[in-house]
Amino acid sequence: MKREPDAYAVPSAPAVVETVTRTTCPYCGVGCGVIATVDEGGSVSVKGDPDHPANFGRLCSKGSALAETLSLDDRLLHPEVGGIRASWDEALDLVAGKFAETIREHGPDSVAFYGSGQFLTEDYYVANKLMKGFIGSGNIDTNSRLCMASSVAGHKRAFGSDTVPGTYTDLEAADLVVLVGSNLAWCHPVVFQRIAAAKDKRPDMKVVTVDPRRTATSEIADLHLSIAPGGDVALFNGLLVHLTRAGAVDSAYVADHTVGLTEALNVAAGRSADLEADTGLSRADLDAFFDLFAGTEKVVTVYSQGVNQSVTGTDKVNAIINCHLLTGRIGREGMGPFSITGQPNAMGGREVGGLANQLAAHMDIGNPDDHDRVGRFWQAPALAHEPGLKAVDLFKAVADGSVKAVWIMATNPVDSLPNADEVARALELCPFVVVTEVMKQTDATKYADVLLPALGWGEKDGTVTNSERRVSRQRAFLDAPGEARGDWWILTEVACRMGFASAFAYERPADVFREHAALSGFENEGNRDFDLSGLVDIDDKAFDEMLPVQWPFRAGEPTAQASEDKRFFSAGRFYTPDRKARFIPTEVKPLALDAGFDMLLNTGRVRDQWHTMTRTGKAARLTSHIAEPFAELNPVDADRLGILPAGLVEVTSRYGRAVVRALVTERQRKGSVFVPMHWTGQNSAKGRIDAVVAPPTDPISGQPGLKATAVNTRPYAARWYGFAVLRDRPETIPADYFALGRSRGGYRLELAGRDETLAVDALFDALIAPLPGDERLAYHDRTRHVSRHAVFRNGVLVAALFVGPEPVAASRSYLVDRLSADAMDPRDRLKLLAGRAGAEEPDKGAIVCSCFDVGVNTITEAILAGTAMTVDAVGKALRAGTNCGSCRSEIGRLIDACCVQKTG
Known part of the structure; x- marks a missing residue:
């Protein structure tokens, strides 16, 4: 796809040859290799890199559409102060000055950074060093707190370090893969495809899915456990007891390499009589799972957000790890617990200490030896001694005035944090808000006193680390648009203006990477897991050409060391003081609905969208599968509540409300409702589901429970419904409900309202703004209160609007296709008003x-x-x-x- 020009883009010399760049996908934690090709005319195409060991050429729908997300039409291209264009010097001086002034008057804990798993490792490193090392506060956290903080906490409790023991090859070598709280088919599709391909080759390989919903992932499952929300600790405690009774214990491994089994077993056994009630599973399903796990040596347990995003997420992680420690099924081929991260560089953020309770290079902020070591390496006498505020608490501190200056980078907390309306109110009250962004219009940028334009995928340069600890290069293949700059550069410039120039003398990302690698090996004699010291001396050319490498990569090791040599813990040697793993007692804490609420809300992702859609929302084909937010309900619940399929649903909690489309399906567990988290105020009227989500967090990890909020779900009584296709994005959408998405040739728009009398002509004019000379066709059925309108310009469809008292029954795919069609003859125009093709052009459907x-x-x-x-x-x-x-x-x-x- 050709990158669209923009008035602020820096002109570049026309390309004379095709350029091919190997880079890495910016979406999930799988970390797929991508080959980007820019042709002589500037058009970009992408394909999977067949040589990258994460994906071997595969890409998911999102990765395949990356070239379609590179337009500049809605980019932030120059700094702004108070909504007015400013120079970089003016903006950076203001940011540095305001932060310095706030620190002088109120102390270092009065300021905060909030970063993102969209950061490259080099961006993360500089941000963490500046806040913790030189400002002197732990107040830097990240949206990765929302996706994998419980895994970090669980790993550290069990292993003494945040170590993912295995590799992707273990998923293919396993004889049993247990997928817990992970819709791998939609959220990590390439890893799912690797498992599915392995199962095709070895039909005896078994897959078990553990999820309240029967998702697309369950299609390859030999056993699906529709567990009750919050039932994971009970399930794996029950498994621990069963494994002990069934004689599946690796007694030598337990004796030589672990401590604490007796207490963990006593806690697990103490509630075993309530197992069916606690898990919501039948005795037959429990026995089938327990016997399969006990009788299979090669087991990998993959877990993701259904485990992590819980107020008991850390205990869930440790309950899983306990079962693998008991059986010694860890760190060997086809065995182990496997946390798969949601974001492209959540692992890189963990490596550099991007969470508020960490130091860089997997060291601990509260450990005196680690603190001394990092302080000496950075020559940072002000290095923070205490953990900072974790994400949810950070924005509470913004709201109560404790944090008076906040810098948000590469993320949108107004949509992604729980109790999101309160986050918006906090930013509105905050004396000084800085936002570094790629997009000009997000739900967070409107609160910014200073907006700073960042580079996006295809423009920025550095490294990311995937879920199997593999470091890959993300390379630039496009010129920087306008005045956009890399995040590491922006942070470095502010650090220099705050008086820390000697510690931030970076000229390129490779400089940051070398320092990051050096710190990982500093005074590390094998007593820390994270080690990239084998890359300390990498020069600029070698950095540019660097192949994917898995850590640990210690000085003196061969570059191409096999993945099999990168597994941890097969022979023990954990990172606790006695080098033994800890069994962690995990208590069952059943979920209870709040009084006055009758369902539990679960949130998550859909197949073709990513986070808050700032990137994927630009690709028309990615909105074609699911075009609007929805509530997935079981038919029993829908019937009980009077909710009709495809009707509108209002989801309400103590914290907020959302209005979405009803999707009634038996794949959903009774008593639960699922709503995706992607829709924002930019593309929907009431689709921000995290405004509904409760703010309580896991007491150990600080990760919010995004999977179980008490809600009421009721029909939304709209008096009219509409659907429109539009060549241009409307400036205003006068409707109580709307969902707007890109389509080929323009936009598609779902509408509804509660007006007793709808002025359809006024609605049409607001959405379309017809020009003089446009041709307008209209059809009205006043008995049925149905209206259909279309506008043509030079015979080409500009817009069409369908309105009626029921959800519009027109063919969406047919109407969307008409937007990108040539001029239509009169017969086809009348057909368009009918809302569907004739028999000679079959309707392809959703x-x-x-x-x-x-x-x-x-x-x-x-x-x-x-x-x-x-x-x-x-x-x-x-x-x-x-x-x-x-x-x-x-x-x-x-x-x-x-x-x-x-x-x-």
């Missing part, structure tokens, strides 16, 4: 395969015709599922449903 724009109706017709009875056959006939593979499980469900239909 999009299943976004890579090739294949709809559910097209796939269903091929299956019912008998020409495509397997997923591979559908791919051969229609191409669906043959690119990224993210839709293969959905195709499989369609095949199963059609087979039931044919035999029914």
